Each structure stands twice: as C-alpha cells, then as structure tokens.
Amino acid sequence: MPRGLFITLEGLDGSGKTTQIKRLGAWMARRGLAVIETRQPGGTAAGERIREILLDSRSGTLAPLTEVALAFAARAQAIVEVIEPALAAGKMVLCDRFTDSTEAYQGGGRELGSAIVLELHRLICGDLQPDLTLLLLPGFEASLARARRRNDRMEQATGTNEGRFEQEQDAFYRRVWQKYREIAAREPERVVLIEGDLGIDEVHEQIVEAVSERLVLAG
Ligand code: TMP
Numbered sequence: 001m002p003r004g005l006f007i008t009l010e011g012l013d014g015s016g017k018t019t020q021i022k023r024l025g026a027w028m029a030r031r032g033l034a035v036i037e038t039r040q041p042g043g044t045a046a047g048e049r050i051r052e053i054l055l056d057s058r059s060g061t062l063a064p065l066t067e068v069a070l071a072f073a074a075r076a077q078a079i080v081e082v083i084e085p086a087l088a089a090g091k092m093v094l095c096d097r098f099t100d101s102t103e104a105y106q107g108g109g110r111e112l113g114s115a116i117v118l119e120l121h122r123l124i125c126g127d128l129q130p131d132l133t134l135l136l137l138p139g140f141e142a143s144l145a146r147a148r149r150r151n152d153r154m155e156q157a158t159g160t161n162e163g164r165f166e167q168e169q170d171a172f173y174r175r176v177w178q179k180y181r182e183i184a185a186r187e188p189e190r191v192v193l194i195e196g197d198l199g200i201d202e203v204h205e206q207i208v209e210a211v212s213e214r215l216v217l218a219g
Helices: 017-030 046-057 066-086 099-109 114-125 140-158 170-185 202-217
Strands: 004-013 035-039 090-097 130-137 191-194
Touching: 004 017, 004 066, 004 099, 004 140, 017 090, 017 099, 017 130, 017 202, 035 066, 046 066, 046 140, 066 099, 066 114, 099 114, 099 170, 130 140, 130 170, 191 202
Parallel strands: 004 090, 004 130, 035 090, 130 191
Antiparallel strands: none
C-alpha cells in the first residue's frame, strides 16, 4: 500500500489555519481519499494534556527550553500513536502545526535559534518531514488582531484561555514571522507560502492547487 502524504499547516495565531484544514479535509474526503486531521501540540490524550500546560495562561512563565521540551514530548507521542500508523495505512495526514512551529515560536520568538530545534527534531522525529507544508502568512497586523479577539472571546466565554502566546508583545510575533519566512526561503520545495490578506475561498483555492500537484506527483 502506498504511504499517505503528510501535510502540515503553519502560520501565526489567527492566520486561519484551522478553518483551512477543515476545508481541505472535506475536499480530500469528497475525492475519496482517506484523511485524518490532527494538531500539535495535541492529537493524543497525553498530547492534549501537554497542550494545556503549554498554552494555559495560568502556566505563567515557562522557560523557553521547557516549551521546546513540551512541544517535542507531545510530538513524539503523536508520531507513534497517530501520524506514523495513519501514513503507513495509506491515509493523508493533515496536521495543524508541526516542528516549523517550534522553530518559529521557540527558535525565533523565544530566540533559542533554529539549531537546537532542528537537532531535537532529528533525535526525536528521525527523518519524518512533511511532504508539504502550507504556510499561511496573511498581513501581520490582521492576524495579530484576529488572534487577540479570539483570545478575549474565549476568556469571556470560559474564564480560561489558550492565550499564553497571544498575549505576547508584537516584537515576539515579528520574530516568529521572520523565522517562518526564513524557513520558507530555506525549504522552497516543501513549504508553499500563501501570503497577503486573501479571503477564505482564495486561500482554499491556493491550497487545493498545491495539494493537487503533490497528489499527482505521488501518483
Ligand atoms: P493553535 O493550535 O491555536 O495554533 O495554537 C497553538 C499555539 O502554540 C500557538 O500560539 C503556537 C504555539 N506553539 C509553540 O509555541 N510551539 C510549538 O511547537 C507548537 C506546535 C505550537
């Protein structure tokens, strides 16, 4: 059985990834492809608990290396429990964030640099790399405003939030943004950059185009 494709979506908070993953998953399912959707951090029982620690604003100031360790702990479990079995069974795996997020947020945003993240990826994830990464980078100001609005709504509705990162200063997000662009420039074969303030439909069309190309290549 041919292995499935591993497709990741990346971008700043508020970039619209989650909406696009759902639409892409539905598009693939309509074409008769077996597809699973998962997310990082999360995707497994342990991973979702790790997500809470990483994202809950009550976790206070986690050290940057703690963030990296938590992100890779969730990832290690997801690879064994979810991602590898699905790919081996010929399924398409759509993953909301993967190691590029750790490189952008902890390597860039927290200024740990790329090397430590790439080395941990090698040790923990081996040679598992996405076949395709869709990087959504709408206008910086627009995505930041959207992330903050979403965070306020969640806090009002539930009294809690996943907002440790949304509460960061603009300078943090600028570094994340910059690191994402660096990754896209370094790996143009893997990373398809979808830029600008496009509508949901336009972004979906660009995603479908990129995915269709890979599906043809994969035969
Ligand atoms: P999201 O699931 O709403 O995209 O939010 C996940 C948040 O976690 C987002 O702010 C990015 C952050 N994050 C990291 O800082 N490092 C990581 O390795 C991952 C996967 C996410």
